Amino acid sequence: MTQARVIGGGVAGLCVATRLVERGYEVTIFDPSPRPGPHGCSWWAGGMLAPFCEGETAEEPVVRLGQEAAAWWERQGVTLHRRGTLVLTLGRDRRELDRFARRVAGHEMLDPAGLAALEPDLEGRFNRALHVSGEAHLDPRAALIHLRDRLEQAGVRFVAEPGRPEGLTFDCRGLAARDALRDLRGVKGEMAVLHSADIRLTRPVRLLHPRYPLYVVPRADGLFMLGATQIETDDRRRSVRSALELLSAAYALHPAFGEAELVEIGADARPAFPDNLPRLVRRGETIHVNGLFRHGFLLAPALARLAVEAASDSSKPEFWHEDHD
Amino acid sequence: MQLYGTEIASRLMLGTAQYPSPSVLAEAFRRSGAGIATVSVRREASGARAGAAFWDLVRDLDVTLLPNTAGCHSVREAVTTAQMARELFDTPWIKLEVIGHADTLQPDPFGLVEAARVLTDEGFKVFPYTTEDVVLAGRLLDAGCEVLMPWGAPIGTGLGLTNIYGLRTLRAQFPEVPMVVDAGLGLPSQAAMAMEMGFDAVLLNTAVAKAGDPAAMAEGFAHAVEAGRLAFGADPMEPRDMAAPSTPLIGKAFLE
Numbered sequence: 001m002t003q004a005r006v007i008g009g010g011v012a013g014l015c016v017a018t019r020l021v022e023r024g025y026e027v028t029i030f031d032p033s034p035r036p037g038p039h040g041c042s043w044w045a046g047g048m049l050a051p052f053c054e055g056e057t058a059e060e061p062v063v064r065l066g067q068e069a070a071a072w073w074e075r076q077g078v079t080l081h082r083r084g085t086l087v088l089t090l091g092r093d094r095r096e097l098d099r100f101a102r103r104v105a106g107h108e109m110l111d112p113a114g115l116a117a118l119e120p121d122l123e124g125r126f127n128r129a130l131h132v133s134g135e136a137h138l139d140p141r142a143a144l145i146h147l148r149d150r151l152e153q154a155g156v157r158f159v160a161e162p163g164r165p166e167g168l169t170f171d172c173r174g175l176a177a178r179d180a181l182r183d184l185r186g187v188k189g190e191m192a193v194l195h196s197a198d199i200r201l202t203r204p205v206r207l208l209h210p211r212y213p214l215y216v217v218p219r220a221d222g223l224f225m226l227g228a229t230q231i232e233t234d235d236r237r238r239s240v241r242s243a244l245e246l247l248s249a250a251y252a253l254h255p256a257f258g259e260a261e262l263v264e265i266g267a268d269a270r271p272a273f274p275d276n277l278p279r280l281v282r283r284g285e286t287i288h289v290n291g292l293f294r295h296g297f298l299l300a301p302a303l304a305r306l307a308v309e310a311a312s313d314s315s316k317p318e319f320w321h322e323d324h325d
Numbered sequence: 326m327q328l329y330g331t332e333i334a335s336r337l338m339l340g341t342a343q344y345p346s347p348s349v350l351a352e353a354f355r356r357s358g359a360g361i362a363t364v365s366v367r368r369e370a371s372g373a374r375a376g377a378a379f380w381d382l383v384r385d386l387d388v389t390l391l392p393n394t395a396g397c398h399s400v401r402e403a404v405t406t407a408q409m410a411r412e413l414f415d416t417p418w419i420k421l422e423v424i425g426h427a428d429t430l431q432p433d434p435f436g437l438v439e440a441a442r443v444l445t446d447e448g449f450k451v452f453p454y455t456t457e458d459v460v461l462a463g464r465l466l467d468a469g470c471e472v473l474m475p476w477g478a479p480i481g482t483g484l485g486l487t488n489i490y491g492l493r494t495l496r497a498q499f500p501e502v503p504m505v506v507d508a509g510l511g512l513p514s515q516a517a518m519a520m521e522m523g524f525d526a527v528l529l530n531t532a533v534a535k536a537g538d539p540a541a542m543a544e545g546f547a548h549a550v551e552a553g554r555l556a557f558g559a560d561p562m563e564p565r566d567m568a569a570p571s572t573p574l575i576g577k578a579f580l581e
Contacts, residue, residue, distance in 0.1 A: 057345040103537055185347075185378030210481055232379035274382060276346035 001026040004311075005169040009033070009158070011042040011140070011296040012289050013172035014147040015304035017156055018076065020170075023308060027156045030163020036144035041174060041268035042296050044191055046217045046227045047140035048204045049073070049298055050085050052106045052132050059277055061318065062295055063105075065302035070136040072301035076150070078143045080136050083203035086119060087130035090252055096208040097130060107132045121199050125254065137204050139219050140297055165286040168311060172289045175234065175271040181281060181288060186234025186269030189294065190242040191227040193219075194250070196260035207253050214249035223263065226250050230294070234269040242267070270294055278303050280310065281321045287311060326525050328472050328503055329418065329450040333389065335360030336520070337550045338505065339543065340530025342395075347382040349539050354386045357543035362388045363420055363528065365395040366410045380413070391452065393420035398433075400440045407444055419444060420452040420474065420507075430480045434461045438468050445469030454507055457491035459498050466502065473499070474507035474528065477519065481531045483511025486518055496523050513542075513549030520553025521561065 004020050006013045009031035020027045033039045051066025074080045087107070089097045101107055107130045108114075116123035118131060152158060171177055178184045201224070207214040217225040226249075229242045243265055250257040272293040273279055280303070281288040289307050292299055306317040316322075326333050338361040344350040354362065364383055383390065392410035397403040400423060407419040423440050425433025432455055441451045445468060453465050457475045465473060475495055478484035486492055487509065496504065506519040507528040516527045527550060536542035 059345075185382070234378065272346075274346065274351070275348035 003028070003167055005030065005163065005166060006172060007031070007163045007165070007169065008040075008172035008174060008176070009036065009148065010040040010172065010174055011045070011144060011300045012174065012292060012303065013170070014144060014151065015300040016170045016172055016289055016307055017151050018147060019304045019308040021151065021154050021156060023312060025168075027151070028159060029151070029156060030159050030161055032160060032162055034158055034160045036141065036148055038266070041189075041270050042144055043141060044189065044266045044268045045140040045296055046191070046204070046215060046225055047138045047143070047219075047297055048085065048215065048217055049080075049136040049138065050132070050204065051298060052104050052135060053085050053087065053206060054295065054298065055105065056100055056103050058295070059275065061277060062299065065318075066295065066298040067134075068302045068305075069298050069300075073138055073143060073297070076143075076147060078138055078146050080138050081203070082136045084131055084133040085135045085137075086115075086122075086203055086205045087132065087208060088122075088126050088205060088253070089208045091127075093209055094127070096210065097128065100208055101130055104130070104132065106134050119201055119203070119205075121201065121256075122205075122254065135204075137217055138297065143297065165284075167285055169286040170289055170307060170311075171286055174290060174292075175269055177271070177288060177290055180283070181273075181279075181290060183273050184271050184290060185232075185274075187272045187293065188229070188231040188233050188235060188267060188269050189227060190229045190231075190238060190246065190267040191225060191265070192243060192246050192250075192262065193264035193266075194224045194226065194257060194260040195222050195263050196224065196256055197222050198259060199254050199256035205253065207249055209249060212245045212249045214246060214253065216250060216253065224250075224257075224260070236267055236269055238265050238267045270296070278319055279321050280307050280317065280319050281323050282310075283323050326503065328452075331389070333360045333526075335547075335550075336526040336554055337516075337547050338363065338391070338526060338528040339533060340528070341365070341383050342530055343534035344539060347379065350534075351382070351386060352540040353533055353543035354388060356540045357533070357547045359543070359547070360388055361391050361528075362386055363391045363393050363530070364410075364414070366392050366413065367394065367396045367406050389418075390414050390416060391418050391420050392416065393454075394422045396424070397422060398424050398427075400436045400443065403436070403440045404443050407440075407449060408447075411449070417448055418450045418452065420454060422454045432456055432476075434458065434464075437461075438464045441465055441468040441470050452505070457488050457495050459491075459495055462495055462499060462502075466499065472503045472505065474505045476508040477506050477515065478509025480508045482509050483532055484509055485511060485515035486522075489522075492519075492524075493522060513545045516546050517549040517553035517556075520550055521556045523557050526550075 004025040006029045049069045055063040110129045115129045201218040204217045213228045226246045273291040278291040337359045339359040340363045394403040394406040423436040478487045503525045505526040510529045533543045
């Protein structure tokens with residue numbers, strides 16, 4: 001059996017390892033932390049598989065390759081909700097919705113009755129909404145743990161050490177790989193988790209706002225993940241300002257969030273290259289899989305496929321960079 | 326155009342926030358030929374050198390950097406941010422914003438004058454973001470500012486020049502002072518209009534960064550700025566009420 005090393009047990013590393021196992025490799029994963037947890041930025045993800053909505057600002061490959069994600073996660077046995085995304089604006093920002101609609105494919109404009117039919121708890125609060133039906137969401141933490149446990153059952157070895165490249169190696173360390181990838185930078189994202197029994201949502205909601213954009217992703221048991229901040233820094237501190245912005249925007253979306261329990265506030269820096277697109281960088285026998293930016297769960301399945309194909313058949317896929325320094 | 330003794334080739338200045346990616350930002354600068362980039366210090370600087378990677382990308386644009394105090398709501402905050410910016414970017418230039426109203430992001434005229442005086446005394450070259458108010462402009466010049474940055478409309482609104490009378494008056498009152506119309510521009514035609522009125526340059530961010538194709542919009546603005554400047558220098562005709570044909574009518578063969 002051909003051996004392969006994966007360094008880093010975040011969403012990129014676990015997706016690469018899964019693809020490698022499918023192809024019959026004997027895989028060892030190196031990560032100082034033995035289980036998925038708050039040390040990695042995948043832990044803080046929203047879990048929206050929203051290739052069309054991301055296309056508002058992201059480049060074309062994100063929209064195209066992101067469409068592979070939902071089916072892939074489903075095939076791995078991860079619980080997935082295919083209920084689309086709802087996009088809303090507060091009254092005076094309503095023209096933002098027209099701009100968003102112009103730039104995002106696959107949407108349907110809803111009137112108040114249409115909105116109430118999809119999300120009864122939002123009835124009467126918005127005059128119009130966009131529904132992007134071909135999108136899905138998952139619980140990222142459950143998905144990471146699921147992949148990790150399945151790999152262990154499949155005989156993958158987990159070594160709680162930093163790990164060095166040796167033989168065929170997939171370096172999936174994220175921002176920690178800045179020692180090797182000089183173009184990599186951190187883009188901070190902050191999130192909050194709320195618990196509320198007073199409101200029920202069944203699909204991610206995006207609130208367009210010129211200053212304080214917000215997304216709310218419903219999770220099981222009355223939990224809601226709030227996110228959207230994006231700051232050009234690799235500082236990982238949880239700021240009062242971002243918390244105020246996220247919580248105020250959630251309150252504006254529905255006053256029930258004002259009574260919610262604040263369960264968690266988190267922040268991490270996501271690895272990104274200057275074009276905010278991922279890269280596969282080959283150096284000798286090592287392939288760096290990095291730069292997933294805010295699209296970890298959306299793009300890791302496709303990026304892992306391209307990386308493992310390239311290792312097997314010496315192809316030079318999309319995002320490929322040969323690097324000789 | 327000279328700003329604080331420095332020759333600046335382009336009359337278009339661009340902000341660096343809100344672009345889809347640093348690569349798109351770089352492409353927008355390339356196609357616009359903008360000579361000055363403003364950088365926001367406050368938020369990105371939350372932890373010492375934490376924003377260094379993004380700032381390195383901005384430095385690579387190879388344009389003159391004008392750090393700003395965006396988001397500051399008090400004199401003290403603005404002064405501290407300016408001092409931090411001077412250290413980070415090794416420049417005495419500072420675009421001074423002291424916000425007085427959270428919703429409209431309208432400048433606080435009183436805090437602005439005070440902060441301008443403090444910073445000028447500390448050796449800064451202050452570019453104050455101000456309204457079109459003539460009295461306030463005079464006070465800023467008294468405080469030591471040698472450039473003014475009057476708004477076209479509130480930040481990020483894209484409404485264009487909302488008080489043309491006020492802007493004309495301001496321009497006429499201080500003909501020798503370099504003035505940059507800053508904020509509120511949404512379309513190249515609005516930038517062209519500001520330049521036709523004799524303003525020396527325009528500064529914008531959202532109109533480019535939030536366009537579907539930021540680089541194309543940036544180039545559009547560059548053409549508009551060029552067009553407006555040429556028109557200003559070409560001594561435009563005066564509008565008149567009566568039609569005046571540009572070819573003589575008398576003697577035309579088939580007049581009815």
